[in-house]
Amino acid sequence: xxxxxxxxxxxxxxxxxxxxxxxxxxxxxxxxxxxxxxxxxxxxxxxxxxxxxxxxxxxxxxxxxxxxxxxxxxxxxxxxxxxxxxxxxxxxxxxxxxxxxxxxxxxxxxxxxxxxxxxxxxxxxxxxxxxxxxxxxxxxxxxxxxxxxxxxxxxxxxxxxxxxxxxxxxxxxxxxxxxxxxxxxxxxxxxxxxxxxxxxxxxxxxxxxxxxxxxxxxxxxxxxxxxxxxxxxxxxxxxxxxxxxxxxxxxxxxxxxxxxxxxxxxxxxxxxxxxxxxxxxxxxxxxxxxxxxxxxxxxxxxxxxxxxxxxxxxxxxxxxxxxx
Amino acid sequence: xxxxxxxxxxxxxxxxxxxxxxxxxxxxxxxxxxxxxxxxxxxxxxxxxxxxxxxxxxxxxxxxxxxxxxxxxxxxxxxxxxxxxxxxxxxxxxxxxxxxxxxxxxxxxxxxxxxxxxxxxxxxxxxxxxxxxxxxxxxxxxxxxxxxxxxxxxxxxxxxxxxxxxxxxxxxxxxxxxxxxxxxxxxxxxxxxxxxxxxxxxxxxxxxxxxxxxxxxxxxxxxxxxxxxxxxxxxxxxxxxxxxxxxxxxxxxxxxxxxxxxxxxxxxxxxxxxxxxxxxxxxxxxxxxxxxxxxxxxxxxxxxxxxxxxxxxxxxxxxxxxxx
DNA sequence: CTGTTAGCGCATTCAT
DNA sequence: ATGAATGCGCTAACAG
Numbered sequence: 001x002x003x004x005x006x007x008x009x010x011x012x013x014x015x016x017x018x019x020x021x022x023x024x025x026x027x028x029x030x031x032x033x034x035x036x037x038x039x040x041x042x043x044x045x046x047x048x049x050x051x052x053x054x055x056x057x058x059x060x061x062x063x064x065x066x067x068x069x070x071x072x073x074x075x076x077x078x079x080x081x082x083x084x085x086x087x088x089x090x091x092x093x094x095x096x097x098x099x100x101x102x103x104x105x106x107x108x109x110x111x112x113x114x115x116x117x118x119x120x121x122x123x124x125x126x127x128x129x130x131x132x133x134x135x136x137x138x139x140x141x142x143x144x145x146x147x148x149x150x151x152x153x154x155x156x157x158x159x160x161x162x163x164x165x166x167x168x169x170x171x172x173x174x175x176x177x178x179x180x181x182x183x184x185x186x187x188x189x190x191x192x193x194x195x196x197x198x199x200x201x202x203x204x205x206x207x208x209x210x211x212x213x214x215x216x217x218x219x220x221x222x223x224x225x226x227x228x229x230x231x232x233x234x235x236x237x238x239x240x241x242x243x244x245x246x247x248x249x250x251x252x253x254x255x256x257x258x259x260x261x262x263x264x265x266x267x268x269x270x271x272x273x274x275x276x277x278x279x280x281x282x283x284x285x286x287x288x289x290x291x292x293x294x295x296x297x298x299x300x301x302x303x304x305x306x307x308x309x310x311x312x313x314x315x316x317x318x319x320x321x322x323x324x
Numbered sequence: 325x326x327x328x329x330x331x332x333x334x335x336x337x338x339x340x341x342x343x344x345x346x347x348x349x350x351x352x353x354x355x356x357x358x359x360x361x362x363x364x365x366x367x368x369x370x371x372x373x374x375x376x377x378x379x380x381x382x383x384x385x386x387x388x389x390x391x392x393x394x395x396x397x398x399x400x401x402x403x404x405x406x407x408x409x410x411x412x413x414x415x416x417x418x419x420x421x422x423x424x425x426x427x428x429x430x431x432x433x434x435x436x437x438x439x440x441x442x443x444x445x446x447x448x449x450x451x452x453x454x455x456x457x458x459x460x461x462x463x464x465x466x467x468x469x470x471x472x473x474x475x476x477x478x479x480x481x482x483x484x485x486x487x488x489x490x491x492x493x494x495x496x497x498x499x500x501x502x503x504x505x506x507x508x509x510x511x512x513x514x515x516x517x518x519x520x521x522x523x524x525x526x527x528x529x530x531x532x533x534x535x536x537x538x539x540x541x542x543x544x545x546x547x548x549x550x551x552x553x554x555x556x557x558x559x560x561x562x563x564x565x566x567x568x569x570x571x572x573x574x575x576x577x578x579x580x581x582x583x584x585x586x587x588x589x590x591x592x593x594x595x596x597x598x599x600x601x602x603x604x605x606x607x608x609x610x611x612x613x614x615x616x617x618x619x620x621x622x623x624x625x626x627x628x629x630x631x632x633x634x635x636x637x638x639x640x641x642x643x644x645x646x647x648x
Numbered sequence: 649c650t651g652t653t654a655g656c657g658c659a660t661t662c663a664t
Numbered sequence: 665a666t667g668a669a670t671g672c673g674c675t676a677a678c679a680g
Contacts, residue, residue, distance in 0.1 A: 001658070011667050016659065026665060041457050046434040047380065048657035051371045051672045055659095058435075067400050072391045076417065083416070088431060091415045092407070093400065107412060110370040111382075133365050216599035246599065253601050275540035275570065277577050325673070335651055340675065350649060372673035375656045379675095 001044075007036035019044060050112065059087045059298075060108035061117040064096045064183065068213070069270060070240075070287055071119060074141060077291030078117060085299055087114070094119070096183055102127045109134050115298050120185065121145040121152060137301035139294040143185060144313050150301075153293045153312035157185050160283045160316050161192030161237075164265055167318055168235045169200050173263060175234040178207040179222035179243050181214035186239035189267065193237045206231040214239060219246015223262075227254075233261045235324065241266035241273045244280050248323060263324040278322035285316045325368075331360035343368060374436065383411045383622075384432035385441040388420045388507065392537070394564075394592060394611055395443060398465060401615030402441060409623055411438070418443070420507055426451045433458050439622050444509065445469040445476060461625035463618040467509060468637050474625075477617045477636035481509050484607045484640050485516030488561055488589055491642055493524050497558040497587060502531040503546035503567050505538035510563035513591065517561045530555040538563060543570015547586075551578075557585045559648065565590035565597045568604050572647060587648040602646035609640045 001015040008015070010029055018025045018033045025033070036042075050056040059082055063071040079089040090108060094101040102124045108116065109130055115137040121144070123131075131138050131149050138150035145152055168176055176197055180190040187209070194205055208225040210218050222243060226236065233256075238244035244266030251262045258264060258278055266273055269284035297308045325339040332339070334353055342349045342357045349357070360366075374380040383406050387395040403413040414432060418425040426448045432440065433454055439461040445468070447455075455462050455473050462474035469476055492500055500521055504514040511533070518529055532549040534542050546567060550560065557580075562568040568590030575586045582588060582602055590597055593608035621632045 014666060044434050045657050047371050047375045047436050051375055052659040067393055067396045069391055072396055076391055110368050112371050216596040220599060249601055272540040275544060277573055369673050376675040
């Protein structure tokens with residue numbers, strides 16, 4: 001800025017002002033400054049700016065996995081909203097691991113983000129302490145709790161399981177199967193489904209709980225497992241659309257009619273759910289809406305408005321299609 | 325650090341050293357310092373550190389879309405390698421837009437990243453200029469060129485199209501169809517495929533070029549389009565496995581046998597390609613390997629070793645399965 | 649092994 | 665509308 005200023009015949013401060021608030025500089029000098037910037041190829045140093053102003057315009061975001069469309073589409077919507085206001089996103093993967101998350105939170109906090117986006121509501125005690133001490137807005141997204149660190153936006157996972165069980169009862173399936181991926185929230189949905197199923201009537205249940213991510217291949221393997229364990233027909237509750245699709249493919253390849261013999265319920269309403277044969281009945285949750293709501297609430301807090309609600313429940317909806 | 329130092333009975337510098345190079349501090353004072361850190365909940369300010377040392381330990385990464393598994397899995401592998409060495413990733417989406425990319429490059433450079441990861445080899449002149457002026461390692465990934473900004477790691481897209489056409493000739497398909505998404509590299513693969521097809525023999529070709537991302541739904545629509553345009557049977561070359569899967573679903577739902585009547589060739593060897601019915605023949609490119617190779621080469625450069633090759637061609641391979 | 653002294657490049661006062 | 669002075673929190677020499 002010093003150099004640019006000399007070239008434009010002004011001081012360093014004036015260059016700073018020209019960049020941060022042009023209205024405070026006369027049009028004439030503004031023009032000279034811009035010309036000098038173009039000549040020198042000057043790129044402002046945001047590190048120095050952040051250090052001086054205590055505003056990094058950086059938002060830290062932690063997700064379990066960036067290759068999982070559920071999380072990446074939340075982050076996508078979130079960062080689009082935040083970038084519109086000039087914020088940049090520092091993104092890292094925790095790999096569904098609380099210890100890793102704690103380390104990452106420490107690493108991210110050292111870069112002095114203006115706010116933080118976390119996935120889920122379970123964090124280590126130390127992580128909570130650091131976050132509280134940082135005194136910045138913290139969004140916990142994709143789940144809800146009565147005691148968020150700052151605020152949370154999501155839906156009740158167990159409730160989707162119960163709703164699915166009620167759905168299965170309404171449709172009078174004789175028995176149910178469960179195929180679930182390894183993450184804690186998927187497990188919570190599946191367990192709530194089973195509990196509600198058994199609480200509400202007769203009929204066996206068979207489960208295949210993976211300790212692995214949701215993939216098509218696991219969906220197929222899961223369905224084979226259900227058959228091995230004696231599943232003869234009814235509704236298969238899957239913790240993800242990807243698993244549901246795998247179940248359908250495996251059932252079809254064995255000549256088992258979907259939904260005649262095997263009905264399949266997915267989760268997530270991912271784009272392909274509506275494009276396969278048969279189209280997948282699923283629990284729809286609007287991933288992008290979570291990201292947008294988190295951004296909106298975060299921006300309000302960054303603007304000094306701390307009156308927003310601590311819990312934002314965006315709900316879910318069972319979309320009935322042809323797989324049930 | 326001042327406060328921590330006072331608590332531990334040492335000066336601020338000693339605290340700094342204890343954190344950056346513990347071997348330079350005696351075990352006794354090291355213990356005292358760590359205790360003081362625990363008591364105060366001190367979190368070092370990486371902004372100040374970066375400003376003072378001109379090393380931000382930040383790597384800037386730009387991808388067209390984070391929800392696209394192709395790019396997210398490259399970035400995943402890349403960031404895992406970089407994080408192991410203490411680097412953090414500042415990630416943004418360009419949306420396949422060169423202007424947007426240019427703005428993002430400027431924004432990212434202002435945070436003084438130690439290196440930059442870009443997708444593809446086409447960047448605006450201004451972007452190239454800024455990158456060159458920044459004098460940092462720059463990886464251009466997912467494509468290759470003889471004149472990278474710094475170094476590139478990828479494969480020859482046109483070559484995959486030619487290889488696919490040769491494959492179609494070897495298998496003696498009577499005609500070919502093309503379903504392609506809107507991005508420039510997909511287009512390059514498809515065009516090379518068509519050129520080679522026509523150059524190497526007889527047989528009609530029909531194309532459906534979308535101006536949209538690759539989705540299952542577009543795959544289905546694409547195949548309907550091919551039929552409308554008179555495609556009667558042969559190989560369908562798809563610019564992505566997702567499109568290929570859509571083509572298969574649409575063909576099957578119309579009672580057209582795959583691969584008997586319609587053969588389908590995908591691109592990417594995404595995990596599901598091997599898990600659907602029939603399993604998809606595809607052009608395999610190892611996304612994670614690109615990320616790892618980029619990280620490896622970048623780390624070498626960050627370590628001062630500038631002898632690495634400017635062009636790293638990791639190639640591709642046609643994996644024949646049941647859809648052809 | 650530890651401390652002193654100088655900046656890093658800006659934004660933020662307070663002047664004028 | 666512009667400038668001078670000061671400090672953000674840390675690292676990098678240089679001493680001792």
